[in-house]
Amino acid sequence: MNVSKPQTIDDAVLFLTEHPDAKIVAGGTDLLPRINQKLEEHAELCYIDDLPEMCEVRAEQDGSIFVGASIRLAEVAEIKILTKYTGFLQAASKVASPQIRNQATIGGNILQENRCMYFNNQVPWSDVNHCFKWGGKQCFQYKNSKECVALFQSDVAPVLISFGAKAVIRGSEGIREMPVKDLYMQAGLKNLAHNDILLGVKLPPLFKTEYSAYVRKTIRGSFDFPLVSCAVRVCVDANIIKDSRVVFGAAGVMPAELHMSNEVFIGRKIEDLPLLADELQPAVSKIIAPFQDTRINAAVRKDMAKEIFIKAIAQICQGN
Amino acid sequence: MDELKVIGKPIRRIDGKVKVTGKAVYSDDVILPRTLIAKVLHARYAHAKILRLDTQKAKDLPGVVAVYTAKDIKFNDKYFRMGATRDTWVLAEDYVRYIGDMVAFVVAEDEEIAEKALKLIEVDYEQLPVVATLTDAEAAEHLARGDKPGNVAMPLVVERGDVEKDFAEATVFVSGKYSFPSLHQLHLEPNSATAVYEMGKLTVYCASQVWFHIREDISAVTGIPEKDIEIKPMDIGGAFGARNDQPLPVFTALLATMVKGTVKMTNSRLEEFLACRPSLGMDIEITMAADSEGNFLSKKTKLLSGFGAYSSDSDAVTAIACLRADNNYRFRSVYIEGTGLYLNHAPTAAYRGFGNPQMHFALEQTIDKLAVKLKMDPTELRMKNFMHAHETTIHGFKPQTNGIAECMNKAKELMKWDEKKKNSVKGKGVGVAALIHCSGSRAGKPEFAGSSAHLRLEGSGALTVLIGECEMGQGAKTVFAQIVAEELGVDPQQVNVIMGDTALTPFSTGTNGSKLTINLGNALLHACKDLKRKLTECLRERIGTGPVIVKDGNIYGEYTGEYVMSLEEASARACYARNGQAFLGVGIFEPKADLGDRTGYGNLAPAYPFGIQMAEVTVYDDGSYTVDKLVSVHDIGKVINSQMAYGQLYGGVMQALGSVTMENLSINNEGIYQANTILEYKPPTILEMPEIEGALVETIDPYGPYGAKCIAEPPIIAIAPAVANAIYDACGLRFEQAPITPALVKKKLMQKQRGANAEEEA
Amino acid sequence: MDKQMAEVKIKINGREYRDRIPSDMMLIDYLRKYRLLTGTKKACGAGECGSCTVLLNGKPIYSCITLAIQASGKTVETIEGLSDGDELHPIQEAYLDAGAVQCGYCTPGFIMSTKALLNKVSHPDEKCIKEALAGNICRCTGYHQIIDAVKLASEKMDQEADINER
Numbered sequence A: 001m002n003v004s005k006p007q008t009i010d011d012a013v014l015f016l017t018e019h020p021d022a023k024i025v026a027g028g029t030d031l032l033p034r035i036n037q038k039l040e041e042h043a044e045l046c047y048i049d050d051l052p053e054m055c056e057v058r059a060e061q062d063g064s065i066f067v068g069a070s071i072r073l074a075e076v077a078e079i080k081i082l083t084k085y086t087g088f089l090q091a092a093s094k095v096a097s098p099q100i101r102n103q104a105t106i107g108g109n110i111l112q113e114n115r116c117m118y119f120n121n122q123v124p125w126s127d128v129n130h131c132f133k134w135g136g137k138q139c140f141q142y143k144n145s146k147e148c149v150a151l152f153q154s155d156v157a158p159v160l161i162s163f164g165a166k167a168v169i170r171g172s173e174g175i176r177e178m179p180v181k182d183l184y185m186q187a188g189l190k191n192l193a194h195n196d197i198l199l200g201v202k203l204p205p206l207f208k209t210e211y212s213a214y215v216r217k218t219i220r221g222s223f224d225f226p227l228v229s230c231a232v233r234v235c236v237d238a239n240i241i242k243d244s245r246v247v248f249g250a251a252g253v254m255p256a257e258l259h260m261s262n263e264v265f266i267g268r269k270i271e272d273l274p275l276l277a278d279e280l281q282p283a284v285s286k287i288i289a290p291f292q293d294t295r296i297n298a299a300v301r302k303d304m305a306k307e308i309f310i311k312a313i314a315q316i317c318q319g320n
Numbered sequence B: 001m002d003e004l005k006v007i008g009k010p011i012r013r014i015d016g017k018v019k020v021t022g023k024a025v026y027s028d029d030v031i032l033p034r035t036l037i038a039k040v041l042h043a044r045y046a047h048a049k050i051l052r053l054d055t056q057k058a059k060d061l062p063g064v065v066a067v068y069t070a071k072d073i074k075f076n077d078k079y080f081r082m083g084a085t086r087d088t089w090v091l092a093e094d095y096v097r098y099i100g101d102m103v104a105f106v107v108a109e110d111e112e113i114a115e116k117a118l119k120l121i122e123v124d125y126e127q128l129p130v131v132a133t134l135t136d137a138e139a140a141e142h143l144a145r146g147d148k149p150g151n152v153a154m155p156l157v158v159e160r161g162d163v164e165k166d167f168a169e170a171t172v173f174v175s176g177k178y179s180f181p182s183l184h185q186l187h188l189e190p191n192s193a194t195a196v197y198e199m200g201k202l203t204v205y206c207a208s209q210v211w212f213h214i215r216e217d218i219s220a221v222t223g224i225p226e227k228d229i230e231i232k233p234m235d236i237g238g239a240f241g242a243r244n245d246q247p248l249p250v251f252t253a254l255l256a257t258m259v260k261g262t263v264k265m266t267n268s269r270l271e272e273f274l275a276c277r278p279s280l281g282m283d284i285e286i287t288m289a290a291d292s293e294g295n296f297l298s299k300k301t302k303l304l305s306g307f308g309a310y311s312s313d314s315d316a317v318t319a320i321a322c323l324r325a326d327n328n329y330r331f332r333s334v335y336i337e338g339t340g341l342y343l344n345h346a347p348t349a350a351y352r353g354f355g356n357p358q359m360h361f362a363l364e365q366t367i368d369k370l371a372v373k374l375k376m377d378p379t380e381l382r383m384k385n386f387m388h389a390h391e392t393t394i395h396g397f398k399p400q401t402n403g404i405a406e407c408m409n410k411a412k413e414l415m416k417w418d419e420k421k422k423n424s425v426k427g428k429g430v431g432v433a434a435l436i437h438c439s440g441s442r443a444g445k446p447e448f449a450g451s452s453a454h455l456r457l458e459g460s461g462a463l464t465v466l467i468g469e470c471e472m473g474q475g476a477k478t479v480f481a482q483i484v485a486e487e488l489g490v491d492p493q494q495v496n497v498i499m500g501d502t503a504l505t506p507f508s509t510g511t512n513g514s515k516l517t518i519n520l521g522n523a524l525l526h527a528c529k530d531l532k533r534k535l536t537e538c539l540r541e542r543i544g545t546g547p548v549i550v551k552d553g554n555i556y557g558e559y560t561g562e563y564v565m566s567l568e569e570a571s572a573r574a575c576y577a578r579n580g581q582a583f584l585g586v587g588i589f590e591p592k593a594d595l596g597d598r599t600g601y602g603n604l605a606p607a608y609p610f611g612i613q614m615a616e617v618t619v620y621d622d623g624s625y626t627v628d629k630l631v632s633v634h635d636i637g638k639v640i641n642s643q644m645a646y647g648q649l650y651g652g653v654m655q656a657l658g659s660v661t662m663e664n665l666s667i668n669n670e671g672i673y674q675a676n677t678i679l680e681y682k683p684p685t686i687l688e689m690p691e692i693e694g695a696l697v698e699t700i701d702p703y704g705p706y707g708a709k710c711i712a713e714p715p716i717i718a719i720a721p722a723v724a725n726a727i728y729d730a731c732g733l734r735f736e737q738a739p740i741t742p743a744l745v746k747k748k749l750m751q752k753q754r755g756a757n758a759e760e761e762a
Numbered sequence C: 001m002d003k004q005m006a007e008v009k010i011k012i013n014g015r016e017y018r019d020r021i022p023s024d025m026m027l028i029d030y031l032r033k034y035r036l037l038t039g040t041k042k043a044c045g046a047g048e049c050g051s052c053t054v055l056l057n058g059k060p061i062y063s064c065i066t067l068a069i070q071a072s073g074k075t076v077e078t079i080e081g082l083s084d085g086d087e088l089h090p091i092q093e094a095y096l097d098a099g100a101v102q103c104g105y106c107t108p109g110f111i112m113s114t115k116a117l118l119n120k121v122s123h124p125d126e127k128c129i130k131e132a133l134a135g136n137i138c139r140c141t142g143y144h145q146i147i148d149a150v151k152l153a154s155e156k157m158d159q160e161a162d163i164n165e166r
């Protein structure tokens, strides 16, 4: 494996264009473990960390905030202009472990690979459990599935979606933007060209009064990926809910949005939120993909989703 | 006895400085010139017939030194001396029987070439049905090994007393069906070894609990006599029983011999999970019979244990699981049917507790059920039935000390048991479990039960303890330094302790059975006495000091009490007077313990540790639960080093907590370990640590050095049932299967809330 | 095909090193194999245990999932940088005094995490200690005495600071 380190963004795009099999590495905490564990192999890596365009955090003229893709998860808590994006801070502070948060980037987090016990706990020398992701011909989660259904377990992506954040992308044609939620496609694919580099994300300006919360469920207090997680954001004016977004992580191949939340919440009083949330519980259950891992089954995952949704709502109400 | 100066004090670990500075040398830190790297090709399936095996392409790769398969290995069937059944091979011959099974070795100039070569080895397999669970193995519809009918590796049937009669007399019965999974010991340091072959002699740098057994194994597979093999002990990054049977150092030595050079092999973490020796998973059915007052009368037990594909220490572990726990209580009779079964899993062996945690999980929950049925406090029910010191237990143990009642009182106090029982809070519960273990149980060699130690005093004044067991983190070196310090009055930090260099130390059967403090401690005490006798004799006869004694690091007149000279001066002068000869104190300890008869009856150990463990939990409506507090009180005899004793206590308790709440290898029907990474296996992190209160009850055992017994294994034994009992106390649900994951609790709680299956529990 | 090599310039424990190494080398392998700093340990190679923790620009990271070139131009502190050969660092003293070391395999990683913590917070409370050490696994000690050690280290470092001020 060769690792190259282009000195500028232009060089990086050029390098990627010229090396169609090169894989981007930023913090490396998602990609490098799999390489070390022999779960995947790459002939070329393109190391794009430390490029100035990607290390910035700045307030844009329209009030939105650009957060560079190379910003470390541990740094998020230290950035003043982000303090009110509560859910974002919570999510970034809970990923993996302190060491990983010092190394892991925002960009890498939202572009991380999907995970599944059949793939991530594959025995590389065996050909049992060779699933789609491994290059095999079947899915062990859903026996009849035609494609990979591995879970997307990013902690940061659901909150960014709940804030309506945009991804800022530098490709061979220049810079473009798209909603973060549009990055995700079926089978864990990302809506990016091979030579696209994520420069950062843009958080829209906050509503006058707005609350956000992120709650996740794990087996251990540290290291573990979320079994399921929930980001909630509620915008309020004079006690009346004006807008809301509820997004679940580890819910399926991509973050799952509870679109019904606005139908139920908008125009109602913030005090009524817990009651309204109860109404939504059956809908929560529906959007969580039935997915099995070594510790929980599909039914329990759905129940946990409801439980953390209620917890997140409770946090919002406390913040109120 | 004079007042003790060093024993009982929290002396700093003597091997600590190198560990906090990063200077300790673990096996993978060994870097020698001209080292070749070896790698193993493992089985593609958990069970298959090898149809074709072609290594030519791998051999042709530049940089590859050798590629070997079973047919290249002369003594291929000689691996592993301890398995009673002797049925394991170095490399698979016609069949592979678990996913970590070994098919070929590659030796190459570096790791990358070796890895590449592995991929060039061609193997065609015919897949065979995989026997993955104990239930399947027992049903024996398929065989895990074609050569073992019924999948049975070991049958054990024991009856003591008249079970039928006692069952007929009994009025109360309880039963349960428990299951405890195979666990990974997860010492953090992966196995690694470097072996140097030179003109018919072998030197092997590695970590092990059984240096001399490793040497035997190496001799068996290489054909090199034991006297020409030297095992150099490296610092050991944990063991917990897993280093009682280690293929890796043995095979590294074999490869060094075959290529006539220096070979290094290091396991990846995945190989640690798949190609080492996890603990035995067990399914246990118990029915207990008691009278209406709560006196235990009898018990029937049926146990299935998973041996994996080949046998290792699994037979000994199974026997201990079958019998040991019973000895804590006054049963009139017991009937046990234990069956070891072959599975297409990694061979299984020792893990801290040696089968005892599995059985305690079952028995201590069954006792709790009896307490519920009799509406008795579970602590009282146990107290009523405990054995006492000097009594002979149902399987022949003869403990001279037994502090279990004191342990119970102390544990109740620490847990505020009575208070919590009286004012029970919704969702909160407390649970108790008792434990018994052996201190210095016989292991390894049927020929003898004891241990030997040497203590050398050189002219320079250097004092060196030579012992054939190992320091794996448990603190043995420090304990031995303390004993020498106590006996000679020197600073413990000045005592050198060498553990396990086979060229220097006395022979040993290995570091297991919680035997070091008691057996080696006693042997070393004898060695100290022997050394003192030899030295003072020499001083008297050759230096003319008159009768003298060694005290406080000096020589004093035996009757005058006057200072004569320092120990250092004495060693120099005495040594020169003997033409440079150093003094060698020799100590032997022959415990009053027997091997047990064919049914396992006998006084297996010189002494027995006891303990009480308790848990407090909160179970929430949504099914999650937290372990809020653990109490662990142990009768360990005299405490030699409180800091280290508590270190063992906390460590064992947390391992046990991991096993009952989270840890699981999650082996699937294909024989694949779904939890084959640390991330997925889930050992507890610091955030899982509840409040832990430990206490030590000091009984002074006549057979222990200064009265000491042991602490290494007991703390892991009864936490799991204590937590299960606490969960029952909190929510009325009984979990007979470990680990009790929050998801499992949630599922059952929801079932209960829905009213479904509510009665199934009873 | 020959491996692509890369220049790295890394300041390790106060000394600057320049090496030409394979471009895909992990930091831990560079430290252990090129610089012979074997105090940094590998137990999983996948960011799951913390044994390989070193400080990169003062912050703890896992050297097993960090490329050596990611550390180029930066400073790295390893366990070998703590004591001067005669005297132990107060954190090392505290680990010994508190009984926080058993097999010692996790110890270098824990000590580096502790150092990063105490550099930032001189008097951490128990919760803060647990959060800071949550990326390190110890299988032997059950963590209890490690927490004691961190508290003790914080006291010892205070005393040392006092002495230095005087």
Ligand SMILES: Cc1cc2nc3c(=O)[nH]c(=O)nc-3n(C[C@H](O)[C@H](O)[C@H](O)COP(=O)(O)OP(=O)(O)OC[C@H]3O[C@@H](n4cnc5c(N)ncnc54)[C@H](O)[C@@H]3O)c2cc1C
Pocket: A023, A024, A025, A026, A027, A028, A029, A030, A031, A032, A033, A048, A069, A073, A094, A095, A096, A097, A100, A103, A104, A105, A106, A107, A108, A109, A110, A111, A112, A113, A153, A154, A155, A156, A196, A197, A198, A199, A223, A224, A225, A226, B679, C046, C047, C048
């Ligand atoms: C033990 C362990 C536990 C973990 N737990 C969690 C957890 O709880 N929650 C969680 O969310 N994650 C977790 N992770 C995953 C990972 O650490 C984080 O997601 C991290 O944020 C990834 O960031 P990185 O910079 O290290 O990614 P990298 O590994 O560098 O990159 C990840 C992916 O994104 C691509 N990429 C990165 N940057 C860019 C860019 N700018 N443009 C285009 N593509 C890019 C890479 O090609 C790669 O495919 C865990 C990892 C480990 C090892």
Ligand code: FES
Pocket: C041, C042, C043, C044, C045, C046, C047, C048, C049, C050, C051, C052, C053, C062, C063, C064, C065
């Ligand atoms: S070895 Fe780096 S985290 Fe385990």
Ligand code: FES
Pocket: B188, B237, B238, B473, C100, C101, C102, C103, C104, C105, C106, C107, C137, C138, C139, C140, C141
């Ligand atoms: S001391 Fe052994 S792993 Fe921590």
